Amino acid sequence: MMKCVPSFLLVSLAIGLTACNQASEKDSKVNINKDPYPSTYQALAAKPILIKNATILTGTGEQLDNADIWLVDGKIKQIGQNIEVSNIQIIDAKGKWITPGIIDVHSHLGAYPSPSVESHQDGNEMTNPNTSRVWVEHSVWPQDPGFDTARAGGVTSLQILPGSANLFGGRGVTLKNVPSTTMQGMKFPQAPYGLKMACGENPKNVYGGQHIAPSTRMGNMAGYREAWAEATEYKREWDKYERDYAAGLNPTPPQRDLTHDTLRGVLDGEILIHNHCYKAEEMAMMIDLSKEFGYHAGTFHHGVEAYKIADLLAENGSCAALWPDWWGFKMEAYDMVPENVAIVDAVKNSCAIVHSDSADTIQRLNQEAAKVMYSANQSGFDIDEAHAIRWITSNAAKSLGIDDVTGDLSVNKQADVVMWNMNPFSVYAQAEQVFVDGAKVFDRHDEQYQAVSDFLLGQQ
Amino acid sequence: MKLFSKTLLAIALCSMTNAYAQSIAITNATLHTASDEGVLTQASLVMDDGKIIAINPAKIDADVVIDAKGAIVTPGLIGSLNQLGLVEVGAVASSRDGRDKDADISFNGETAFNPKSSVVAYSRKGGITRDVIMTSGGSLFLGQASLVELTGEFNSVITPTSAVVMEFGAQKKGSRALKLQQLVDELTEHQQQSSEKPPKKKQAPLSNKAKLLNQLLAGTLPLIIKTDRAQDILHLIKLKQQFNLDISIAGGAEAWRVAPQLAEADIAVILSPLQNLPGNFDSLHASMENASRLDKTGVQIAFTVVGDATHNLYQLRFDAGNAIANGLNPASALKAVTYNVADIFNIDAGQLAVDKAADVVIWSGDPFELSTHVERIFIGGKEYSTQSRHDKLRQRYTTDSQMPRAYTK
Numbered sequence: 001m002m003k004c005v006p007s008f009l010l011v012s013l014a015i016g017l018t019a020c021n022q023a024s025e026k027d028s029k030v031n032i033n034k035d036p037y038p039s040t041y042q043a044l045a046a047k048p049i050l051i052k053n054a055t056i057l058t059g060t061g062e063q064l065d066n067a068d069i070w071l072v073d074g075k076i077k078q079i080g081q082n083i084e085v086s087n088i089q090i091i092d093a094k095g096k097w098i099t100p101g102i103i104d105v106h107s108h109l110g111a112y113p114s115p116s117v118e119s120h121q122d123g124n125e126m127t128n129p130n131t132s133r134v135w136v137e138h139s140v141w142p143q144d145p146g147f148d149t150a151r152a153g154g155v156t157s158l159q160i161l162p163g164s165a166n167l168f169g170g171r172g173v174t175l176k177n178v179p180s181t182t183m184q185g186m187k188f189p190q191a192p193y194g195l196k197m198a199c200g201e202n203p204k205n206v207y208g209g210q211h212i213a214p215s216t217r218m219g220n221m222a223g224y225r226e227a228w229a230e231a232t233e234y235k236r237e238w239d240k241y242e243r244d245y246a247a248g249l250n251p252t253p254p255q256r257d258l259t260h261d262t263l264r265g266v267l268d269g270e271i272l273i274h275n276h277c278y279k280a281e282e283m284a285m286m287i288d289l290s291k292e293f294g295y296h297a298g299t300f301h302h303g304v305e306a307y308k309i310a311d312l313l314a315e316n317g318s319c320a321a322l323w324p325d326w327w328g329f330k331m332e333a334y335d336m337v338p339e340n341v342a343i344v345d346a347v348k349n350s351c352a353i354v355h356s357d358s359a360d361t362i363q364r365l366n367q368e369a370a371k372v373m374y375s376a377n378q379s380g381f382d383i384d385e386a387h388a389i390r391w392i393t394s395n396a397a398k399s400l401g402i403d404d405v406t407g408d409l410s411v412n413k414q415a416d417v418v419m420w421n422m423n424p425f426s427v428y429a430q431a432e433q434v435f436v437d438g439a440k441v442f443d444r445h446d447e448q449y450q451a452v453s454d455f456l457l458g459q460q
Numbered sequence: 461m462k463l464f465s466k467t468l469l470a471i472a473l474c475s476m477t478n479a480y481a482q483s484i485a486i487t488n489a490t491l492h493t494a495s496d497e498g499v500l501t502q503a504s505l506v507m508d509d510g511k512i513i514a515i516n517p518a519k520i521d522a523d524v525v526i527d528a529k530g531a532i533v534t535p536g537l538i539g540s541l542n543q544l545g546l547v548e549v550g551a552v553a554s555s556r557d558g559r560d561k562d563a564d565i566s567f568n569g570e571t572a573f574n575p576k577s578s579v580v581a582y583s584r585k586g587g588i589t590r591d592v593i594m595t596s597g598g599s600l601f602l603g604q605a606s607l608v609e610l611t612g613e614f615n616s617v618i619t620p621t622s623a624v625v626m627e628f629g630a631q632k633k634g635s636r637a638l639k640l641q642q643l644v645d646e647l648t649e650h651q652q653q654s655s656e657k658p659p660k661k662k663q664a665p666l667s668n669k670a671k672l673l674n675q676l677l678a679g680t681l682p683l684i685i686k687t688d689r690a691q692d693i694l695h696l697i698k699l700k701q702q703f704n705l706d707i708s709i710a711g712g713a714e715a716w717r718v719a720p721q722l723a724e725a726d727i728a729v730i731l732s733p734l735q736n737l738p739g740n741f742d743s744l745h746a747s748m749e750n751a752s753r754l755d756k757t758g759v760q761i762a763f764t765v766v767g768d769a770t771h772n773l774y775q776l777r778f779d780a781g782n783a784i785a786n787g788l789n790p791a792s793a794l795k796a797v798t799y800n801v802a803d804i805f806n807i808d809a810g811q812l813a814v815d816k817a818a819d820v821v822i823w824s825g826d827p828f829e830l831s832t833h834v835e836r837i838f839i840g841g842k843e844y845s846t847q848s849r850h851d852k853l854r855q856r857y858t859t860d861s862q863m864p865r866a867y868t869k
Contacts, residue, residue: 114737114738114739115738115739115740115741116739116740117740117741145737145738146737149736149737201551307853307854307857308857308865310857325772325774325775326768326771326772327771328547328548328549328550328578328579328768328770328771329549329550329551329768329771330549330550330551330552331549331551331552334549335853336850337850337851337853337854337857338850338854339854339858343854343857343858358767359737360734360737360766360767363736364782367778367782367830370830370831371778371830374830374831374833378833379854379858380858425830425831426829426830426831427778427781427782427784427785427828427829427830428781428784428785428829429785430785455738456738456744459744459745
């Protein structure tokens with residue numbers, strides 16, 4: 001009997017403790033807020049519009065001649081021939097061309113704005129080869145006049161990326177190209193975050209020059225692998241915490257770490273990789289790296305040698321965001337061919353994109369795409385406008401993970417639309433009217449729709 | 461026998477390419493002359509001995525006759541103020557000869573120019589036949605500009621000293637006021653020294669610098685000053701008048717704001733038609749309409765490429781096309797990439813006119829259009845290819861082969 005008493009006591013104590021935990025002592029769950037700087041973007045007010053008699057490049061590979069497009073409540077309501085609607089504003093677009101809003105997957109607007117003064121060099125946190133903890137949205141100056149000139153070039157959405165000094169440069173952010181006093185007011189609702197990675201010369205030169213790793217390309221690879229190995233552990237700790245908590249235990253939450261939050265987001269498939277990487281052999285290794293650690297290699301940016309591994313890129317489902325003709329500014333940009341985009345594009349399941357990385361060429365992405373199309377056609381390709389427009393619209397949207405809502409002119413997509421004065425693949429073409437979510441944000445012939453940044457306002 | 465005929469053919473080809481004196485006629489062409497003659501349709505042109513010897517002659521008499529089938533023919537385009545042949549790869553120090561922080565007015569790129577640079581052949585794709593390269597020193601003057609032709613052949617520097625180049629405007633350190641004062645002092649001092657010293661029999665030979673300053677002050681050597689701000693341009697107009705210099709403005713983002721003064725002072729502006737962003741406080745009023753406004757006011761304009769002006773030189777014609785889209789008339793746009801550049805740098809080319817250098821391009825269409833390419837290009841009366849290693853790379857990676865790509869050549 002004596003033996004029994006203590007046991008009984010112990011059991012009741014244990015029950016008491018458990019009961020107590022369940023009632024009040026289990027810690028509240030630590031949840032990481034994944035959207036702490038949420039979008040406050042709201043479409044500008046807009047009445048329904050019917051644009052008639054245009055040549056329309058749909059962004060899905062089709063060209064519709066003498067066609068109409070009807071925009072209602074920020075969405076594409078209908079597209080096709082002979083759309084008749086009464087009591088609605090009608091734009092006669094005879095002789096004009098309509099395309100989806102242009103999307104640039106690689107911009108530094110706001111982070112490296114104009115004027116390019118010392119105080120504005122906010123695009124590269126060059127203090128550590130892994131700065132996955134920084135978010136470029138925290139550097140974006142919405143008053144960069146470059147947003148306005150890009151809008152005049154038909155750009156309706158764009159991804160701002162940190163620079164390429166680091167192996168991991170930090171998070172990118174996708175914006176709607178509307179004038180706003182805050183970054184949040186431009187932030188593309190629901191767009192996934194990007195993570196900028198960089199191969200090759202830039203990181204190894206920036207840190208090698210300071211006698212810090214990496215100083216070689218193999219050092220670059222070691223740097224990525226170490227980071228992903230750590231991130232894998234971090235993810236495991238949090239996954240375990242969440243699993244244990246869900247199982248009714250009261251686990252101690254792992255220590256929060258901003259760097260690994262971002263990398264974990266990639267491993268969880270929530271954050272998309274955007275990888276500055278020029279050379280064929282490096283892109284191939286970055287794909288293997290992604291398989292080693294179980295994430296997707298995402299989009300390769302700049303990829304001057306992408307044409308050498310077009311098959312591999314398509315097989316991996318990787319987009320390649322490329323220039324038509326930039327070259328020669330460094331060794332890894334030496335093997336340029338003007339048909340790069342077209343060669344990448346020619347493979348089944350490819351995702352070729354023309355990007356800018358420039359406050360200048362972002363204003364003329366239509367011409368950048370045209371350069372590729374015509375160079376390629378001169379070399380025996382047979383590419384038309386309906387197809388090539390995808391390089392700066394729907395393929396770009398796919399790269400950014402926003403292709404379910406924008407990037408082409410399908411019914412119910414966001415009414416991000418550009419009306420051009422002529423075939424946009426001409427050097428003489430200009431965007432005449434630009435719509436974001438059905439609202440006119442630019443009109444070349446109406447000053448009322450020409451935004452001027454605070455910086456330029458009132459300058460004498 | 462077969463071998464023999466091949467050899468004969470090879471000899472024939474060699475002698476063809478070396479036959480400098482071979483005359484070539486282009487007939488049935490639409491000649492955009494970049495001269496007062498404007499556009500001549502159903503026209504012909506004859507080149508011989510490096511020059512254009514006839515336009516629309518009564519009788520065509522030439523070794524080779526090319527039927528242009530109505531195609532547009534223009535003078536070869538002339539680039540300027542880049543480092544073609546001085547830089548192969550921007551970030552590779554050993555491939556760069558265009559910069560030296562200690563260099564001054566005597567810095568001349570002539571002996572560093574590499575005619576075999578891959579950028580030379582690539583630039584011919586853009587119809588560029590001649591180019592004014594420049595050095596970039598770190599003193600009062602950046603250095604000199606030199607005229608080269610894009611033949612890719614040895615010894616293609618035509619004029620070692622075509623101009624002297626300097627910058628005036630926003631500075632990372634110090635003040636522009638001091639810089640302008642230094643220039644004025646330099647010129648004044650040199651003027652005084654020249655006038656004070658009576659010629660002596662045993663006078664020491666003039667230094668290179670003194671010779672250049674003499675030529676600048678005599679107005680025989682162009683002084684190109686890179687500057688953007690309208691107020692700064694007004695200072696340079698005064699400077700021209702004070703010293704009787706042959707000044708042209710380069711950059712000139714805000715030049716349109718002082719267009720009447722520039723026209724009055726007969727100062728040309730070498731600008732990029734695409735520069736429309738305020739890169740700093742000197743260019744707050746940069747505009748895509750800079751070119752058209754200057755042209756309408758009677759200012760002579762020439763175009764240069766923005767950004768990496770060397771590797772992107774080939775796109776000069778597209779920049780001109782953009783200027784047209786922003787209000788410039790096409791005839792002025794053509795002059796801005798041909799005759800006006802020649803005029804600013806005293807080059808005997810840039811027009812389809814008798815006695816001008818036989819730099820001639822036959823185009824597949826409108827030279828400014830993205831869809832157009834160079835059909836044939838002649839420099840100094842000789843035909844050149846537009847093929848470059850870029851084409852070799854494309855061919856290698858678009859040709860099926862059982863062997864590794866490295867065997868496809």
